[in-house]
Amino acid sequence: MKTLLLALCFAMSFGHWAAAQAPSVQDVLQSQRALVEKSSRRTIGPAIDALVASGLPQMQNVLEVWQDKQMWQRRADGMFFTATENSDGTYTLQDFETGAQFEAVASSDLKQLKPNSGVRAMIATALVQFQLSDPDPAKRADALNSISRDPEAALLAPLRASIAGEMDADILARKTRLERLMSMAYDSDVPTRVAAITEMSGDLGVDFRATLNPILSTSLAIVPTDQTPDGNIAQEILVGGDALPSDAAYALLVEAEDAPAQVTQDARDAALEANIEGGRIAGFPIAQLSSEVTRDLAYDALVTQGLVPPRVTPDDIDASLANYRFFDVYAEPSAEVTTAAKAALNASEARVVISQAADLGLDALSLASIYFLAAIGLAITFGVMGVINMAHGEFIMMGAYTGYVVQLFVPNHTASILIAVPLAFVVTFAAGVALERLVVRWLYHRPLETLLATFGVSIALQQLAKNIFGTQARPLTSPAWLDGAWVINDVVSISYIRIAIFVLALLFLALFLFIMKRTRLGLETRAVTQNPRMAASMGINPDRVNMLTFGLGSGIAGIAGVAIGLFAKVTSEMGSDYIVQSFMTVVVGGVGNIWGTLAGAAMIGGFQKGVEFLNPSNTLAAQTYMIIFIIIFIQFRPRGIIALKGRAAGD
Structure with a gap:
C-alpha cells in the first residue's frame, strides 16, 4: 500500500514537473522573436514551423490573430499579445495562453505586427492543419x-x-x-x-x-546508340515517324549541341555579304552569284578557307541521327506507379468517352424537346389544313412576351409561370383564330398566296412587338427551383429547365393524343384530315374544324414560347429562330402525324448536336449540314419518317 501511495505521489510530482517544463505560448514566440519582428516570405518559414511544431492548442488562435494583423508587441520587453482598443485611445492587452487582461497601455508603447500578403499566405497554409479538426x-x-x-x-x-x-x-x-x-x-x-x-x-x-x-509527364532524353537513359523509361521514339520526323530530331540534336546547326539560305547569304572583297567573294565575281548553285559554290569556297562553318548535307544529318537514340522518360521514378497511373487514366478516359456520349444524348434529347414543342402546333395546322403558316414563329414570340408581361404583375416566379402558361394559350389561340378567320380561310388550296400572306403577318407582328416592348431582350425568369442542373458526374449534367421542357413536351404529347383519340374535336379533325368531302357529307363542318384546329395549333405555340423563353432571349425576332426548324421537323417526321413530328424532332436535334460536337467552333456549320442532310433524306423518304395514311396521303 505504501508502495502504491509513493508511486502515485511520484506520478503527480512528475506531472507537475513536466507541466512546468513544457514551453508556453510566449516562450515559443520569444524563441522566434527576431524572425517574427522582421517577417518576410523568405525568412518566416522556420518561425511558423516552430509555432506549429510546438503542439500547443493556443497556436491556432495565435496564427489567426497574426494573420489578421491583430498581434501586438510590447516595446518594453518584446512580449506578444492580442489587444483591444479603448475609447480613450489606449489598448488593453490580453495573454494568448490564459486570456488574462493587463492594464491599458498607450499605443506608443506597442508595435502592431503587419505581415505582408506573402507571409499571410504562409500562415494560412499552416492554419490548415489546425482547421482540419476545427469544431466549425x-x-x-x-x-x-x-x-x-x-x-x-x-x-x-x-x-x-x-x-x-x-x-x-x-x-x-x-x-x-x-x-x-x-x-x-x-x-x-x-x-x-x-x-x-x-x-x-x-x-x-x-x-x-x-x-x-x-x-505521367515525360521529358525527352537523347543518348548515344549504345546507351539507355537513366530513370523510368516511357518509350523509345523512332526517328522518321510521325512522332519525330528527321528534321525535328536533328533540330533537337542541334539544341543539345550534339550536332552542328544547318546553314540556312539567309545565313549563307549573310556570310557571303560579310566576305565581299574587291567585288568578289572567295574569287567569284559578285555578278555571277545570281543562282543558288553559284552561291553554294562560293560559300563552300569560304568553308575551304576556314572563314565560315561548313554546310550540313543530308548525309551528315543521317550520320548524326544514326549515332543517337531518343526516349521519353517519366518524371516519376517508380515504374509501378506509372504503370498503375497509365492504366487508371486509360480507364478514366474510356469512361469519359461514354459519359460524353451520354451527355451528348441528353443535349440532343433536350434540343429535340424544344423543337417538338415549337413544331407540334405547326404539325396540326400544316398537317390537317395544308396551310404554310409563316407566322407560326410569331405565335411562339407572343407566348414568350405574355409570360414576360405576367411576371411584371406577378413577382412570384412560380405563380407567374403557372398563370402565364394558360394565359399564353388563350392569347395565341385567339390570335390564331383571328388569323384564320381574317386571312387564311380565304386562301385555302392556294399555298403560295398563303405563304406570302402569313409571311407579311409575321413581319407585322414582329414590328408590333418592337413598338410595344422595344428592341432589347426581355427577361423571362424561371422559378428558383429550376435553377442549377442535375449533375450526374463530372461530365454528364443537364439543367433543370431543360428537364422541365422535356416533361412539358411529354405532357403535350399525351394531351394531343388524348384530344385526337378521345374527343369529338379529335374525331372530326381526323375525319377532315383523311377526307374533307366525306366528312362534310357526314355532318361535320370542315370550316369550323379548320378554325379550331388552327387556334389549337397557335395556342400550343404560345405555350411553347413560354417554355422557350425561360432559357432563350425574348425578343421580337425569337420566333424566326425556330420557324425553319419547326418546318423541317414536320416535313422530316411526316406531315399530319404527331408521332412523325416526335421522330423528326429527335432526328434533327440529334443530328444538330452531333455536328456541333464534331465541329464545336462553328455553330453555323451545324445548320448548314442539317439542311443538306434533310434535302438528301427527303429524296429517299419524300413523305417523311412516318407517312400519313388514308386518302389524304395522296394529296
Whole structure:
C-alpha cells in the first residue's frame, strides 16, 4: 500500500514537473522573436514551423490573430499579445495562453505586427492543419478548399489524422477523396501510392485526372546508340515517324549541341555579304552569284578557307541521327506507379468517352424537346389544313412576351409561370383564330398566296412587338427551383429547365393524343384530315374544324414560347429562330402525324448536336449540314419518317 501511495505521489510530482517544463505560448514566440519582428516570405518559414511544431492548442488562435494583423508587441520587453482598443485611445492587452487582461497601455508603447500578403499566405497554409479538426464545419470545409488549391506533401499527414474524427458525412467524403489524391502524388511509400491509384481507377473527376497527369509527364532524353537513359523509361521514339520526323530530331540534336546547326539560305547569304572583297567573294565575281548553285559554290569556297562553318548535307544529318537514340522518360521514378497511373487514366478516359456520349444524348434529347414543342402546333395546322403558316414563329414570340408581361404583375416566379402558361394559350389561340378567320380561310388550296400572306403577318407582328416592348431582350425568369442542373458526374449534367421542357413536351404529347383519340374535336379533325368531302357529307363542318384546329395549333405555340423563353432571349425576332426548324421537323417526321413530328424532332436535334460536337467552333456549320442532310433524306423518304395514311396521303 505504501508502495502504491509513493508511486502515485511520484506520478503527480512528475506531472507537475513536466507541466512546468513544457514551453508556453510566449516562450515559443520569444524563441522566434527576431524572425517574427522582421517577417518576410523568405525568412518566416522556420518561425511558423516552430509555432506549429510546438503542439500547443493556443497556436491556432495565435496564427489567426497574426494573420489578421491583430498581434501586438510590447516595446518594453518584446512580449506578444492580442489587444483591444479603448475609447480613450489606449489598448488593453490580453495573454494568448490564459486570456488574462493587463492594464491599458498607450499605443506608443506597442508595435502592431503587419505581415505582408506573402507571409499571410504562409500562415494560412499552416492554419490548415489546425482547421482540419476545427469544431466549425465551415472552417474545415475552407481548409479542404485551401489544400485543394495548393496541395503540399506536409499537409498529407494532418489530413489523414483528421479523417478518423470527422463526423460530417459530406466533409468526410471530401477528406477521404483528397487524401487518396494526395497519397498518389506525395506519399513516399510506393505500394500506398499504387493502391490509391488502383482504388480510384476509372474515376471521372477532373481532379483525379489532373493528379495523374504530372505522374505521367515525360521529358525527352537523347543518348548515344549504345546507351539507355537513366530513370523510368516511357518509350523509345523512332526517328522518321510521325512522332519525330528527321528534321525535328536533328533540330533537337542541334539544341543539345550534339550536332552542328544547318546553314540556312539567309545565313549563307549573310556570310557571303560579310566576305565581299574587291567585288568578289572567295574569287567569284559578285555578278555571277545570281543562282543558288553559284552561291553554294562560293560559300563552300569560304568553308575551304576556314572563314565560315561548313554546310550540313543530308548525309551528315543521317550520320548524326544514326549515332543517337531518343526516349521519353517519366518524371516519376517508380515504374509501378506509372504503370498503375497509365492504366487508371486509360480507364478514366474510356469512361469519359461514354459519359460524353451520354451527355451528348441528353443535349440532343433536350434540343429535340424544344423543337417538338415549337413544331407540334405547326404539325396540326400544316398537317390537317395544308396551310404554310409563316407566322407560326410569331405565335411562339407572343407566348414568350405574355409570360414576360405576367411576371411584371406577378413577382412570384412560380405563380407567374403557372398563370402565364394558360394565359399564353388563350392569347395565341385567339390570335390564331383571328388569323384564320381574317386571312387564311380565304386562301385555302392556294399555298403560295398563303405563304406570302402569313409571311407579311409575321413581319407585322414582329414590328408590333418592337413598338410595344422595344428592341432589347426581355427577361423571362424561371422559378428558383429550376435553377442549377442535375449533375450526374463530372461530365454528364443537364439543367433543370431543360428537364422541365422535356416533361412539358411529354405532357403535350399525351394531351394531343388524348384530344385526337378521345374527343369529338379529335374525331372530326381526323375525319377532315383523311377526307374533307366525306366528312362534310357526314355532318361535320370542315370550316369550323379548320378554325379550331388552327387556334389549337397557335395556342400550343404560345405555350411553347413560354417554355422557350425561360432559357432563350425574348425578343421580337425569337420566333424566326425556330420557324425553319419547326418546318423541317414536320416535313422530316411526316406531315399530319404527331408521332412523325416526335421522330423528326429527335432526328434533327440529334443530328444538330452531333455536328456541333464534331465541329464545336462553328455553330453555323451545324445548320448548314442539317439542311443538306434533310434535302438528301427527303429524296429517299419524300413523305417523311412516318407517312400519313388514308386518302389524304395522296394529296
